Structures are given as C-alpha cells and as structure tokens.
Amino acid sequence: MGGDERDLVRRCLAMDERAYRELVRAYQGPVVNLAWRITGSADDAAEVAQETFIRVLRSLSTYDPDRPLRSWIFKIASNLSLDVIRRRKRRPVSFEDLSSEDGPTFDPADPGPGPDEGMRLEWSDERFEALIAELPEYYRAIVHLRYREEMPYDMIAETLDIPLGTVKVRLHRAHEMIRRKLIARGTTS
C-alpha cells in the first residue's frame, strides 16, 4: 500500500470525516461497477456499494495495512454481491463453486476463430454486454477484476479468496465461453 493510502487509512481511523469522504470518492465508482457486474442490477449495486463502505469504515481497525486496500474493499464488495445472488437464488453461491467448471474446455477439432468471430467482436456494447451477463457470476467477477480493474492474477486470487491456479483456469474458461457463445450466435445474429 502506498504512503497516501496509509495516510488515508490512518486519518479514517482517527474518525476524520474528510478522510471518510476521500475514501468513498476514491472507490465508489469501481465498487458500484464490480457489484453491478456480479449482481447484474443497478439497484442491487447501489445497495451493495453503500453496505460495502459502511463495513469498510466500521472495520478499518481490522484491516492489514500491508495488503492492498483496493483488494480488501473489493473482497467485501464481491462477498456482499454474492449474498444478493444467494438471496435471489435461495441457494449457496461462492467464488469457490466449481460445479459449472466441469464442461468441455478446448476441443482439439475446433478449427479456431474464423473471420466471422472477429466480426462479431465488433458487436454493439449492448449485445456484447448481454453475452457477458450470461456467464456465471464468478466468471463475471473475474473478467471484471482482470480487464476493467486491470488487477494482476495474484491480487485477483487474494480478492476472491481462490488459489492462483483457479484464477488462470477461470479466465481461460471465461474466454472459451465467450468464444463459444459468439460462434453459437451465427453470422446473422
């Protein structure tokens, strides 16, 4: 953690209201968008973000300053987002859930990406967005942390509390799922 962040945390611990505001302002965009990416709902994302910051500021004394603050905040936000999905589905959900990772991965007979798939990547944001929304929640979380937040693999592992190897496997599978969905949509879709 950088010196500025350490100082921000120290001021928050001293109940400095300006520091509270600084922390919320620095992370509100990323937290809202992570929650939105996982829950798929702007209302749920707003609720998750509010609860995330309340928890962060109330439990800052338990935070280990040697770890990245961003990762700690995202961990709280992603767990709260999973709680929302859990309530919705009325079934346990976790980032360690591997039940849907048993599907086929790389098919050696697969001819690989053709020119059509490249074209389909030019789809509008809405169409691409709809395709991402079909991925299971832990794949959505991982692609968001990797490509939107540009987190390195080890930080993703720490944030989602999963082994580093699982991060690699899941990112690979997320790419494969997207690729298969693009192929399945056909050229006219």
Next chain:
Amino acid sequence: MKSNLTCDACERELVAYADGALHAAVARVMEQHLDDCARCRASLEFHRAIAGRLATLPGIPVPPGLEERVLRAVAGPRRAALRWKRASAAALAASFAATIGGIAFWPRLAALWGLPDPASALARGIDSGVESMIAIPKRLAVDVAFYEPIVRQVCRSLDALGSVPHAVLLSLRSPEAQAAGVMLLSLGVALYLLLRPSTRKEGGIGHACLAL
C-alpha cells in the same frame, strides 16, 4: 527453433500469455510455438480482442447520494458518541469541582446563612447517612452468604436447561468472581472512610479539606 508444445497445451496457456501472467521461461516456449503455428496465433489475437472488448465495456454511474448515505450511517453515530463522551467528562469535572468547593466553603457559607455548625449537626447527619449506606453492603454480604447455597441449587437445575446460562452462572458462582466483588466493595468503603470529613479526629484528610 522448434518447440514440442502441442496446440492443445498452447491454447490452455494463451489467455495467461496474453495477460502477461506466465513465467518468462514458459512464455518463451509459447513464443516458439506461436512463431510456427498460424492457428494458435489467430487464437491469441482473438483472446486479445476479447480482453480489449471487456476492458472498454461501459460501466454505470455512481448512484446519487451514496457518499452522504454512507457518511450518515458511519459518521453520525461516531459523532454522537464523541459528543456524549465529552459531555459526560465535562459533567463529571463540574460535579467534582462543585463537591470540592462545597467542602471547602461550607463552614463559611453555613455561618453566613445562619445554618448549624458543619462540625456538629451536618457532619453527624452525613455520618449517620453514610453509616446506613455502609449497612447495605454489609447486609448484602450476609445475604450473599445466605443465598449462595440457593444459587448453587438453581445453577444445578439450570444445568439441565443448557450450557449458556450455566456458563454465565458458573462465572458468577466462582470464588474468584465473588472475591473480586467483595474486594471492590471494600475498596469503595475504605476510600470513603479515608476521605470523609472527620468530626472526631483532628488531622484527617476530611478535616484538612474543611480547613481549606
């Protein structure tokens, strides 16, 4: 240079390779395969394009009022707690000052208002009040000795009801807890006796306070 990496193995590592997350030695082997294999090169480009698309997808704006709602929830109770702490500290200091002032100036005030001599009637009144206050813990001590076997009996019957009330009662019934209670009580009484305004003995701390 030819590598013996298969396309299958290369494909499994392609995303991590595109993300720059592979060990340098593994990345070198991948590069050798990619130099020779057009299919894996096309696949790599495709993964890169997906990553680029994911990175630039638009997000949603921050909901209005989020910062204020968080601050109300977090800073509100803390501010109130801080105010309460300060107010009670001030009240304590004020009452302490008033007590000391009262003790110091009471004889003069009593003479001024024509009240009975503090060294006689008032002091005796305070004394008897204190005597009766001391009598309460004394009675309590006797009562504790009396009720202790009964509490023990209640504990035994509560044992059947579960471990939580049992644990609480167990801590109450331990000789250490009882000893601590008795010690605290006697410390309070001793402190009072030491500091109370003495009417019978010259040179006590109370007397010194009266002489201020």
